[in-house]
Amino acid sequence: MTDTNAALSRVFCAIDTTDLAHAADLAGRLGPSLGGIKLGLEFVNAHGPAGVRRVAEAGHPIFLDLKYHDIPNTVAGAVRAATSSCRPFMLNVHASGGKAMMIAARDAAASAAHKDAVRKPLVIAVTVLTSLDDTDLDAVGQQGPAADQVVRLARLTQDCGLDGIVCSAREIAAVRAACGPDFKLIVPGIRPAWSETGDQKRIMTPADAIRAGADYLVIGRPITGAPDPAGAVARIAAEIAGA
Numbered sequence: 001m002t003d004t005n006a007a008l009s010r011v012f013c014a015i016d017t018t019d020l021a022h023a024a025d026l027a028g029r030l031g032p033s034l035g036g037i038k039l040g041l042e043f044v045n046a047h048g049p050a051g052v053r054r055v056a057e058a059g060h061p062i063f064l065d066l067k068y069h070d071i072p073n074t075v076a077g078a079v080r081a082a083t084s085s086c087r088p089f090m091l092n093v094h095a096s097g098g099k100a101m102m103i104a105a106r107d108a109a110a111s112a113a114h115k116d117a118v119r120k121p122l123v124i125a126v127t128v129l130t131s132l133d134d135t136d137l138d139a140v141g142q143q144g145p146a147a148d149q150v151v152r153l154a155r156l157t158q159d160c161g162l163d164g165i166v167c168s169a170r171e172i173a174a175v176r177a178a179c180g181p182d183f184k185l186i187v188p189g190i191r192p193a194w195s196e197t198g199d200q201k202r203i204m205t206p207a208d209a210i211r212a213g214a215d216y217l218v219i220g221r222p223i224t225g226a227p228d229p230a231g232a233v234a235r236i237a238a239e240i241a242g243a
């Protein structure tokens with residue numbers, strides 16, 4: 001990839017904060033070429049759909065990262081409500097919530113979008129959190145290694161008709177081999193060489209993750225914790241463009 005705008009369009013910035021004014025200001029400063037903004041549990045629990053709509057005023061697609069994990073009826077209701085109130089580009093559930101729940105989420109997103117005459121959000125499923133490694137999986141009784149569990153859940157997600165998954169960059173090759181080129185791979189756990197790892201365990205640099213075949217990268221603290229967030233985004237875009 002040689003074009004920095006094309007590189008930027010693959011990046012969702014995770015704005016994890018309770019500060020609404022800061023989130024809206026930051027979204028406005030990251031430039032129109034950014035792929036989108038990811039808002040999750042911290043922000044939405046503080047500010048709800050009105051806060052999401054406020055941040056969306058900057059014009060970026062919104063990835064609503066609330067990782068629903070409940071019984072099918074409850075998740076369907078949450079997906080319907082979120083689709084109508086937040087109009088996200090993409091939202092997610094946990095694949096380990098099972099087949100019936102994922103199908104209910106898929107159908108709820110489609111029916112709510114149809115009812116409101118808006119574009120259906122991409123519905124994707126979290127496989128294995130990027131903060132977990134093989135030892136962590138053993139501890140919760142999930143059959144590792146992580147890559148095997150990710151592929152198992154990716155196949156299940158695809159069978160349920162969802163649009164893609166959240167996985168780490170380390171599993172991209174295995175998931176592509178199992179699920180093909182059109183299945184969307186959304187990849188957090190991204191750490192430029194100059195950033196701190198923090199609580200993430202299955203990490204990769206932005207350039208390597210794009211080279212591996214990620215559709216979108218989700219990058220939070222390396223951008224939001226930088227003294228100059230827009231500068232950090234530009235640096236990441238240049239690294240990807242050089243990949």
Ligand SMILES: O=c1ccn([C@@H]2O[C@H](COP(=O)(O)O)[C@@H](O)[C@H]2O)c(=O)[nH]1
Nearest residue numbers: 014040128129130188189218219220221
């Ligand atoms: O497996 C997952 C699923 C979601 N996330 C989310 O992505 C961002 C990453 O932020 P960083 O600051 O770059 O670590 C964060 O909002 C998580 O909730 C994830 O990291 N891993």
